[in-house]
Amino acid sequence: MSRWPIRVRLVAGFSVAMLVLLTASAVFVYWRVEYALDRGLDGDLQRATVALEQATGPDGRITDEDAITATGAIYQVLDSRGEVVAHSPSAGAEPIVEPHGVDHPETVDVGRFLAFSDRPLRAQLTPIEVAGGTGYLVVAVRRDHRDEALRELLVQLAISVVGSLAVASAVGYLLARSALQPVEAYRRQAATIASGATGVRLDVPANRDDEVVRLGNTLNDMLAALERALEAERHFVDDASHELRTPLTVLKSRVQAAQRRTRTVEEHEEILGELLVDVERLARLAEQLLELRPEVTEDVLDRITANLVANAHLHGRAPVRVDLQRVGDWQVLTVEDNGPGMDAAMLDRATDRFARADDARARPGSGLGLAIVRSLTESAGGQLRLCSHGEHRRFGTHVDLPCRHDPDRMTATVYLPAEQ
Structure with a gap:
């Protein structure tokens, strides 16, 4: 059954349950009707038996035929050997039932119910005293x-x-x-999305709120999250390839230039030093790219602090002040510098990968510092705030705490759960 379609399994299970229920109900109804009909027959048998016992003489003969005829019952009187000594005209001389040593009244059915019997009877066998010993009165x-x-x-x-x-x-x-029709519609639409379609969402009814509708809404949320993630990855790959292309091109050019003519040992050492600078820049960039896929570990706050301090020294101006304190359920890390800060447009994209202001492109760096800080902070369930000259930007979890810093200084504040 596990290979059957769900609707077939549902109907099969429902049908089996209904069959059991209906059969049980039918058996109960049949039993109750049979019981009621048998009680009626047993009442007739009991009345006829009492009348016959009163009209049976010591020799087993019936003394009052008129009274017995009034009962409408069939009767036989058997002696101790089981032979018929008296009977009604319709009973016949052959015993209706065999006594078999019965010592108390007993009710039996004679004749088949299925298939039909020519002489269906319900009989009561009662021991009585007759001449020569114990006899039997059979009333049917x-x-x-x-x-x-x-x-x-x-x-x-x-x-x-x-x-x-x-x-x-x-x-x-x-x-x-x-019930399953919307699920099948979801499946067809999901197949369309899997084939490469973008921006497609499942058609979810707006006027219903059941399990299937909630499933559709959840799948749409998942599709939106996947599209955002894929778009972010695409931008990341584009930006990373662009940022890596420049130092690799410079490195290749230096190597090609070094190969154009014979050089002295001192010239080779100088070129190797320049190449080492480029290689170290590539190594730092690779390490920063790896940090954009962080895991929450015990050194999160240290990595955040190192990136914020390095960013303040690189793009800000001394003195750089670092402060760490606990406020309620949060650890609050604040890094301030006396640099020019950022304008509103730069604050909006400061945490984007490879984002750099125009005047910062002449300085070392790859524009990944604040992106790494944001990624680490959000992974730890915290919030990053960037504040400059009255402009405030918040990234990550909501934190209901006010900003407390000098409005004239560039400030980066990280809020992390205290257990971190």
Whole structure:
């Protein structure tokens, strides 16, 4: 069944449950009707037995035929050997039932219910005293109407169970198909997205709020997050390739220039020193690129501090002040410098990868320092604030604490959870 479609499995399970329920209900109804009909027959048997016992003489003969005829019952009187000594005209000379040593009243059914019997009887066998020992009084009533009613009930119950099961299965299939139709639509749209389509979202009904709708909304949120991540990765690759291309081109040019003519040992050492500067720049850039994929470790605050201080020394102006204190549930790291700071436009993109102001391009650096700080801070569940000349920018988790710093200084503030 695990290979069957979900709607088929749902309908199959629902149908089996309905079959069990309907069958149990039919058995209960049949049993209750049978019990009621048998009680009616047993009442007739009991009344006829009392009348016959009173009208049976010591020799086993019936003394009052009129009274017995009024009961409408079939009877036989058996001696101790089980032979018929008296009987009603319709009973016959053959025993209706065999006593088999019965010592108390016993009710038995004679004749088959299925297939039909020519002489269906319900009989009560009662021990009585007759000449020569213990005899038996057999009183029987026909159960034709009882059997016919039960057979008719069986047919009606079978039709009802089959009909109800068919209707319930059809309704269950329609409901399952209706419930799973949005999921199938999601699957088709997801296949379209997987084939390379961008900007596509699942069609989620706006006027409903059920499990399938919530699934569609969650998948749309996931698709949006994936698109943002892919777009960020694409920008990162473009920016990284651009930033790496320049130092690699310079390094290649220096090597080619060094190969154009024979040089002295001193000239080679000078060229090697210049090449080492370029290689160290590439190594630093590679390390910074790796830091953009951080894991939250115990040295997060140290790495953040190192990047902020290095950024302040590179792009700011002394003195650089570093302060670390705990405020409530937060550790607050503040780095200030006396540099010119950033304008509003630069503050907006200061944490972007490879973002540098025009006047900073002449200085060393790759524009990854604040991007690394933001990445580390957000990974640790904190917030980065950049403040310059009354302009404030916040990145990461919301922190309900005011800025406390000199408004005339360039300030970078990091809020980290205290347990970090």
